[in-house]
Amino acid sequence: xDIDRITIRMGGRAVLEDISAQAKPGCITAVLGPNATGKTTxxxxxxxxxxxxxxxxxxxxxxxxxxxxxDRARRIGIVPQRFRPxxxxxxxxxxxxxxxxxxxxxxxxxxxxAIETCxxxxxxxxxxxxxxxxxxxxxxxxxxxxxxxxxxxxxxxxPLAPLDLRHAGAILExxxxxxxxxxxxxxxxxxxxxxxSGCDDAWLLREGRLEAAGPPxxxxxEERLQWVYGAAFERLQRRDGREWIVPADC
Amino acid sequence: MSMLAASIPASAxxxxxxxxxxxxxxxxxxxxxxxRYAIDRAPGGSVSLAWPEPAWAGFRRTAIFTGVIVxxxxxxxxxxxxxLLRNPLASxxxxxxxxxxxxxxxxxxxxxxxxxxxxxxxxxxxxxxxLGAVAALAIVLxxxxxxxxxxxxxxxxxxxxxATIAAGGMMLLQHLVPMDxxxxxxxxxxxxxxxxxxxxxxxxxxxxxxxxxxxxxLLCRWLDTSMLGDDEAIALGVPIGPMxxxxxxxxxxxxxxxxxxAGPIGFVGLIAPHAARRVVGHHHASSVPAAVLCGVILxxxxxxxxxxxxxxxxxxxxxxxxILAGGPLFLWLLRREVRGxxx
Numbered sequence: 001x002d003i004d005r006i007t008i009r010m011g012g013r014a015v016l017e018d019i020s021a022q023a024k025p026g027c028i029t030a031v032l033g034p035n036a037t038g039k040t041t042x043x044x045x046x047x048x049x050x051x052x053x054x055x056x057x058x059x060x061x062x063x064x065x066x067x068x069x070x071d072r073a074r075r076i077g078i079v080p081q082r083f084r085p086x087x088x089x090x091x092x093x094x095x096x097x098x099x100x101x102x103x104x105x106x107x108x109x110x111x112x113x114a115i116e117t118c119x120x121x122x123x124x125x126x127x128x129x130x131x132x133x134x135x136x137x138x139x140x141x142x143x144x145x146x147x148x149x150x151x152x153x154x155x156x157x158x159p160l161a162p163l164d165l166r167h168a169g170a171i172l173e174x175x176x177x178x179x180x181x182x183x184x185x186x187x188x189x190x191x192x193x194x195x196x197s198g199c200d201d202a203w204l205l206r207e208g209r210l211e212a213a214g215p216p217x218x219x220x221x222e223e224r225l226q227w228v229y230g231a232a233f234e235r236l237q238r239r240d241g242r243e244w245i246v247p248a249d250c
Numbered sequence: 251m252s253m254l255a256a257s258i259p260a261s262a263x264x265x266x267x268x269x270x271x272x273x274x275x276x277x278x279x280x281x282x283x284x285x286r287y288a289i290d291r292a293p294g295g296s297v298s299l300a301w302p303e304p305a306w307a308g309f310r311r312t313a314i315f316t317g318v319i320v321x322x323x324x325x326x327x328x329x330x331x332x333x334l335l336r337n338p339l340a341s342x343x344x345x346x347x348x349x350x351x352x353x354x355x356x357x358x359x360x361x362x363x364x365x366x367x368x369x370x371x372x373x374x375x376x377x378x379x380x381l382g383a384v385a386a387l388a389i390v391l392x393x394x395x396x397x398x399x400x401x402x403x404x405x406x407x408x409x410x411x412x413a414t415i416a417a418g419g420m421m422l423l424q425h426l427v428p429m430d431x432x433x434x435x436x437x438x439x440x441x442x443x444x445x446x447x448x449x450x451x452x453x454x455x456x457x458x459x460x461x462x463x464x465x466x467x468l469l470c471r472w473l474d475t476s477m478l479g480d481d482e483a484i485a486l487g488v489p490i491g492p493m494x495x496x497x498x499x500x501x502x503x504x505x506x507x508x509x510x511x512a513g514p515i516g517f518v519g520l521i522a523p524h525a526a527r528r529v530v531g532h533h534h535a536s537s538v539p540a541a542v543l544c545g546v547i548l549x550x551x552x553x554x555x556x557x558x559x560x561x562x563x564x565x566x567x568x569x570x571x572x573i574l575a576g577g578p579l580f581l582w583l584l585r586r587e588v589r590g591x592x593x
Binding site: 044047048049069070072073074076077078080083084087088089093094097098100101143147 | 471474475477478479481482484485486487488489531532533
C-alpha cells in the first residue's frame with residue numbers, strides 16, 4: 001500500500017500534511033504519535049472512508065478512493081477506535097456482517113474460525129449491547145478478520161486499548177499470523193514498547209506531519225521521541241533480548 | 251470447528267424462530283380482514299357478524315383492499331424511516347409528506363370553492379394530495395443532503411420545517427375559504443378508508459406499496475449493517491448514501507400514495523415497526539414484513555372496530571381511533587422496551 005503525498009484539510013486547517021509512506025505486505029506497521037496528531041484521520045483515509053484534499057492512496061497500483069465500495073470492502077477492513085455499543089444483534093450476527101452476504105461453506109468456516117480465534121465461542125449467541133467494551137472490541141476485530149480476503153489490508157485504530165493483557169497478546173498473535181499469510185497490517189498504538197518489539201515498521205506523526213517512517217529501531221530514537229512527545233523515554237532490555245521503550249519518569 | 255457446530259446452527263435456529271411469528275401475524279391480518287368483511291351494524295345499533303349481501307360486498311372489499319394497502323404502506327414506511335433516520339420516533343409523516351398532501355388538498359378545495367363548484371364534496375382529492383405529498387418529499391430530499399446524499403439529521407429537520415410551512419399554508423387557506431369547505435377539509439385530515447375507489451387507483455397504490463416492500467426486502471441486509479453507523483457500514487461494503495436515497499424515496503412515495511388514498515392516519519406508521527420488532531426482533535428481513543403485517547392489523551382492525559362504535563354522530567373517523575388506541579399501546583410497548591433494557 002502506497003500513500004502518496006496526502007493532505008487533509010478540515011475547516012481550513014491541515015489535519016494531515018504531505019504524508020508519504022509505504023506499508024508492506026507481510027508486515028505490521030505501527031502508527032504512533034501523541035493525541036490529536038492525525039492518526040485516526042490517516043487510518044480512515046487509508047481505509048477509503050475519508051477522501052484526501054490532495055494526494056492518493058494506492059493498493060496494488062489502484063486508487064483506494066476510486067475502487068468500487070464492495071471491492072474495497074473485500075480488500076481493506078478497518079477496526080474503528082469507537083463503535084456503536086448498542087447495535088441490537090448477537091455476536092454471531094455482527095461477525096457475519098463481515099461476510100457481506102456471502103453464504104458458502106468456505107465463508108461459514110471463516111466465520112466459525114474468527115469466532116473461535118477471538119475467543120468468542122461462549123458469547124456467540126449473546127446480545128452485543130450486553131458485552132463489555134473489551135468483548136465488543138474482539139467482536140469487531142473478528143468481523144474484520146472475516147471480511148478481508150487474504151492478501152488484504154487490516155487497518156486497526158488502537159485495537160488493543162480496551163483489551164486485557166492476555167487478550168491483547170492473543171489478538172497481536174492473530175495479527176502476526178495474518179501478516180505471515182501475506183496481509184498488510186496497519187495499526188495505531190500508544191504503547192511504544194509494543195511498537196518497538198512487536199511491529200516491523202513504525203510511522204511517527206507529529207502535528208499532522210510524518211516525522212519518520214521505517215524500522216522501529218531507526219524511527220524511535222530517544223531524541224526524536226523527546227521532540228514528538230515532549231517527554232523523555234528510555235530503553236529497557238527484555239529477557240528475550242528485545243528492547244522495550246518506556247517513559248523515563250514512570 | 252467446535253464453534254461451527256455451536257454458533258452457526260444456533261444462528262439458523264434463531265432465524266427459524268423469527269419466521270414463526272410472521273406466520274402468526276399473517277393469520278391475524280387475515281382474521282381482521284375477514285372480521286371487517288363480516289361485521290355489520292344495523293340502523294338500530296345492534297352489531298352482528300354475517301357475510302354481507304352482494305349489494306354491500308363490493309364496498310367492504312374496497313375498504314379492506316384500501317386498509318391493506320394503507321396499513322401495509324404505513325408500516326413499511328415507518329420501519330424504513332426509523333432505521334434510515336436512526337430515530338425510533340420517526341413516522342412516515344416526518345418527511346413532510348402528509349402536510350404537503352394536506353396543503354395540496356386544501357389548495358384544491360379552495361380553488362374548487364372559488365370556481366363555484368357546489369358539488370366539491372364529490373371531488374376526488376387523491377390527485378392534489380399526491381401532488382402535494384410528492385412536492386414536499388422532493389423539497390425535503392433535495393434540501394436534506396450533505397455531501398450529495400441524504401443526511402439523517404438534516405432530512406429530519408428539513409422535514410419538520412417543510413411540514414410546519416405547509417401547516418401554515420393550510421391555516422392561511424382555511425382562513426380564506428367558506429366554513430363548509432373548512433369542515434370538509436377537517437374531515438379529510440382525520441383520515442378515512444374509502445369504500446368507493448377506482449380500480450386504477452387501488453392498482454397504482456398497491457403496486458407502489460408492493461414495489462416498496464420488494465425493494466426493502468432486497469436491501470434488508472444493508473439496512474441491518476447500516477445500524478452499525480455510516481463509517482462501519484461503508485467499510486463493510488454498503489453504499490450508504492445511495493441506499494438511503496433509494497429507501498427514503500420508497501418510504502416517501504409509499505406514504506404519499508397512502509395519504510392520497512385515505513388521508514393522514516396517525517400513529518400506525520410509528521407504532522407498527524415497534525410492535526413488529528417486539529415480536530420478531532431487529533433483523534430487517536423479518537421486521538420489515540412484520541411491520542407491514544402489523545400496519546394491516548392496526549388499520550383494518552381499527553376500521554372493523556369503528557363499525558361497532560356509535561357515539562350518536564355516525565361512525566368515528568379511523569384516524570381518531572388509531573390515535574386513541576395506538577397512543578396507549580405505544581406507551582405500553584415503550585415501558586416494556588425500557589424494562590427489557592433494565593433501566
